[in-house]
Amino acid sequence: MSSALKPADLITVTIDGREIAVPKGTNMIEAAQVLGIEIPHFCYHSKLSVVGNCRMCLVEMGLPALDPATKQPVMDPATGKPKINWVAKPTIACFTNASPGLHIRTGTPLVRECREGVMEFLLVNHPLDCPICDQAGECKLQEQATGYGRGYSRYIEQKNVKPKRTLLGPRVMLDDERCILCSRCIRFSKEIARDDVLGFIDRGSHSTLACYPGRKLENNYSVNTVDICPVGALTSTDFRFKMRVWFLKTTPSICPESSVGVNTEVWSREGVVYRITPRRNDEVNDTWMADSGRLLYKQVTADHRLREPSVDGTTVAGAEALAQAGALLKAGGVAIVGSGRSSVEEQFLTRKLADAIAAPAWLVSRVGQGDGLLISADRNPNVRGALVTGLIKTVPEAELTELAAQIAAGKIKTVVSIGEDLTAAGLGEAQLNRIAIVYLGTHANATSAGAKVVLPTLTVFEKAGTFINQQFRLQRFAPAVPGPQGAADDLVILAGLVEAAGGGALASDIDGLWTTLASEIKPLATVTYQNLPATGLLLDASDFSDLPFPEDETLHFNPKQ
């Protein structure tokens, strides 16, 4: 959490004649960005150590001239400002940090010439195979060659020949000829993934990227190297050759893999998702995400996707399935198994349903091993949503022991399961044989197979909503693609069930629902879905501070703080 900076913490630097106050030590690439001045770069990455090897960010640097006797700045009588001693050689902006009176110039003939030189050097041994390169359209080399290169080549020699298809690991392919040796992937593996497997072998222009002998780039963060590769050297084995990036539209989303709530972008075209990449959020995931989260889009088209509503295994119209479910709810003896994978809005409606028919409600926990980085121990993305909306009062357990007991006692006749497999949650045949199941979910499982009523719903990629992550940060996701024809938005089904159960008419659209949420749920009082900041909103979590949450420390989360 960045606390507000006091003016005393700020120092003034001058970039291209414009002054800006930045925190001491701010890197000049970042400082220039604040002023809207782009300093081109390849190797620099704000979340990795600085190595200064690409030399694209060369700028002119100067410092105020100091009087040797008084150590005071020498004033220029013409301007009334301190006289600046400009350094003769160009300096890399990435390794130049803000210090009092620092001046840089980014638009001089020398700087322009430096950039042209570096661009030319980077291209002499580059294959220039943009027409068949996956990076085309999102390639820093392409962009900066256009922006800062000369536009023609003076190179008539043979280009270097290097390996074209090296599989560094199961998800990352290397084309060594395209590599500009920026070392971002090496630094990422070592510094962020803490899996030091990559390095350069050989020397000079013949340097090639390689895994250490006997090792592979196979950690669960390996595809981040593809994201940060400024060129087409590293490509994702899952995405390469599938689609031109300029055909894809991006939709902001949240990774449902765990309670970290990694911010993502979903890339889709004509209703098909092609890839998921991390979306920068410096309070949550920086610019990273796990490989496992990237592959979750495959569930959209998985074979076991539920595509049609059914009653007793027979496909029916949605309205009829809803009516059948309503009849079961009205008959009484209902229990609800909600979901930590549902959105805040869905959990709110689930609670409304429970209230309407006075049904007890549980959640099923999903706890695994956290990786200390971007996968937390809680694999449900939204247990805190269920707490905030009042669906549950304490952290869930893995087994529905209490529900099992109530079924055994004959108190429960119908169980509404929101996507949860009751057998996996500890209900055996003895219990399941005594109840009717209303199943709302996206994919088939043992519970949906034995359900009386099945109501297909949407995946996170197909609907709008919010999750509350482990930090109690409310984060929004938007629909990227439409769902299957026979599936309906969870909100519509839940609102329909509430109405069928006699709970009255509730809004089933996201904005309408948020009016109710804001008025009924205290921590959400001032929130609207549309005004939620892109990086999320921290909620007041004081009501839940004593609960035994399972998460350990991850990238930007420490349970002890």
Place this chain on the structure above:
Amino acid sequence: MPHPAERRLIFEHVDEPGYTTDLPCYLAHGGYEALKKSVARKPEELIDEVKKSGLRGRGGAGFSCGVKWTLVDRKSGKPIYLIVNADESEPGTFKDRYIIHQDPHQLVEGIMITCWANQVRQAYIYIRGEFPRGARLLEHAIAEARAGNFVGPNILGTGYSCEIYVHRGAGAYICGEETGLIESLEGKRPYPRIKPPFFPAVLGLYQCPTIVNNVETLCHVKHIAAMGGEAFARIGTLNNTGTRLLCVSGHVQRPGTYEFESGKITLGRLLNEICGGPRPGRQFKAVIPGGSSSKILRFGERFKVKQRDGTMVDWGVEDIPMDFDSLAACGTMGGSGGVIVMDDSVDIVAALANLNAFYAHESCGQCTPCREGSLWMKKITARMVRGEARPEDGALLKSVADQIAGRTICPFGEACAWPTQSFVQKFGDEFRNYASRPNPGPAATELA
């Protein structure tokens, strides 16, 4: 026999019949007396002596040794390391190897005096991989010195302890660059570090304050300790004190390593008198005065140089005194003392092709301009020599070199750009007319 014009301090016993590398021989010639004298003095006094001596580093840059020692961070509480740069890799340079091969105890004594002066407890000799015999000789000398209580625990009963370790490099030119060397010594790829902030004096080996000195420099420290800084400063010329080892190779009658008072001998006298002039029937064409990275001088060039007292002099190549300042005033440098002589049989483009092949092979590959530029220059000159020269290639070469110099992490950028820049600048006509030259020499076919 040394030439009468020579003044031998470091090379006093080099090539002397009967002089061996053993400790008894060294002791019989007054060895380790300077160390005994030094450990009886306060360390600061020795630093003062070195400052007074005006000693400038002999590795190439000619930076003041006293200032280098003064810049060491002594307040950090971290150990201070001494690294002896014995990676002598600059083409044309073969002086440190002579010292190590013929008088290793002189170096060990210089190291120990430097360690005492800077209160260093661990010194590393980083010796290039191609010097296996040198490494063995040093190991042996250190073992002897240890047995003689000149190295190791409680040196000469002072209570002061210091160890010297020999570390063999793997044969990369870039390991001679001090921060590349430090990375290599730490077990990493020798990618030079960015300065600032990684000045060895503050953040050197294992991020501790570190002194990196050349072999010859440290031998001079021994003589400074023996004779005193002021006496040393009277040798040589103002600001270029002491003696200088010069390694002459190439087209002279008597190539070899010689020791002179700095600035007391001119390039012309060195080549014509000491080295016996050009081979019969040949004339000097060019000379690289300070190792392959220094800019080439073309015989016939004139230099207008302003002297310290303000007077202007007009020098030909033969008139240049062999010291840091005079050579710098003529647009080149004293560098590592490697004097490479070329006579009129040399195909200048082929000579540059040879140098470019070296630099392309040795570029570490860390930063773009040097990595790509050095190989590009190699490819251009190789193509020219192969018989596919174009009139514009000289200008292209110069332009590529201009895009490297001053824009890299370490001085290798300059080292690989300066030969090309100066060759093309001074022999532009040969580059322009290379395709139509009358007599393609044997060098051409050899390189192609």
